[in-house]
Amino acid sequence: MIINIARKELKSLFASPMGWIILALLMFGFGFLYLDGVNKYFEVMSGSIRPAERQGITIFVGQNVYGAANFLMTVAIPILTMRLISEERRSQTLPFLLSAPITLSEIIIGKFVGLVLFLSILVIYIFVMLSTMNIWADIDFGYLIGNSFGLILLIGSFCALGIYFSSLTSQPIIAAISTFIALFAMVIFGNLTASDPNHWFGHLSMAKHFQSFTRGVIDTSDVAYFILFIITFLTFTIRRLDSDRLTG
């Protein structure tokens, strides 16, 4: 049943120009970053003579591409998540889902999975794009796979937060703006305590947890952070919709 809801979401995303436009813009953005990374690599590396200054092309270009994912997603995801529930509220289509033999959890998880699958297209695209470097260089696929995994977790967390804000209102625009503000805050939290890398406040920041992926490290504590984040906000959303049923 979760898969059926996810399929419906994907269908709706591709039935409107919104999905295509966002996907195209993101691909353009990441494509540009890739090109920029490759150009810079040659510039920087031709200047560094000593072997100690040299860096692999994978990590150099990869950091350029994946490192910016934070900010690109902060802008793109609110636009995609805003309609998930508030649009259904506004056009009064929620009863269609609620009177079908599907549980609330299945509806919310289905929508979440649908959106993450949609954005996985982007993750695969970035992976393939960076893999093309293998034609003339010998790249580190482990780094790419690790980062793809991290990016999926980041996208998942952003989507979970977006779905929650979308469930609070029947105005998609309000959902989008509040999601954007929340995501932006999550991403820059870490900068507030940048002087002290071990400050507890910094650990709340999403950027900090995503950074270790862009360095090529998969840390279980980071993975746990993202997964807990996703579970928390999906649960909040389910509770929120359930309270609609109870209080009307």
Added chain:
Amino acid sequence: MAISTLDAIDLSRNFGSNIAVNDISFSLQKGEVLGFLGPNGAGKSTTMRMLTGNLAPSDGSVKICGFDMVANPKKAKEMIGYLPEMRPLYKELTVDEFLTIAARFHKVQSSKIRRSVDSAKDKCGLTHMSKRLIENLSNGYQQRVGIAQAIIHDPEIVILDEPTVGLDPIQIREIRKLIKDIGKKHSVILSTHILPEVEMVCDRVQIINQGDLVFNGSIEDLKKQRRGNKLLVGFNNAPLKKELLAVEGVTQVDKIDNTMYRIHFNHEYVPAEEIVITATKKKWGLFHIAPDVTSLEDIFVQLTQLEK
């Protein structure tokens, strides 16, 4: 013996201190069309939302074919097809796409989806609209898609909330015919505030007012209240009241205007013939004689204002 497919037991719902539905109990038999009548804000839609599991009742329970809506919502919801007041359509999809999704959500086996979509479209007269976007359909056709969505999984009970609101007279007739057809196989609950609709479509009527059930009976019972013991008579040369009272069987005469009279009589005996004979004899110029029926509207007003 009739099998009841839906039981509402002591259903209540408050919104804060405002009581929307107050202790309503009823049941629905298999193959019955039940009309839910009531003025605006009477609690019709709230009751329907509770029956379909969209809203949790404050008190009481709903049983669908024996499955409790709270304890076993998935099983209970499988038996129901619901069309809310605001039709829930994904307008960016085509009719086929939308109905396929509806079938999938209602657990129609994937091998049968094609067939059930086709048969729902066929029943609702949508076959030639398959590839159109729902957004571009007219109001009436959108309503049909809404009904098709509710019957796609061949449910035991179809619940339709004001299915003919905002449609033109031809569409209304078609939708009513469709509801009657559905009623042959499924149990149907429909809410409306259009009285003739109930008379045409429903087997049984429930009138709900301010959250209370004020009438529950067959359409025949309702009609009985309608058939009065009055005649409406018109004369060109109107006689005096006492001349009319002299006619055998007449108990009371009300003058409506210079030519029209309302004549009351005893239940058993209709003095129509006597009136005609007397009128022609005395040259009153009789031009109209007909039973004076209380309109359904009047009964409705009587019933709903009883409490006040």
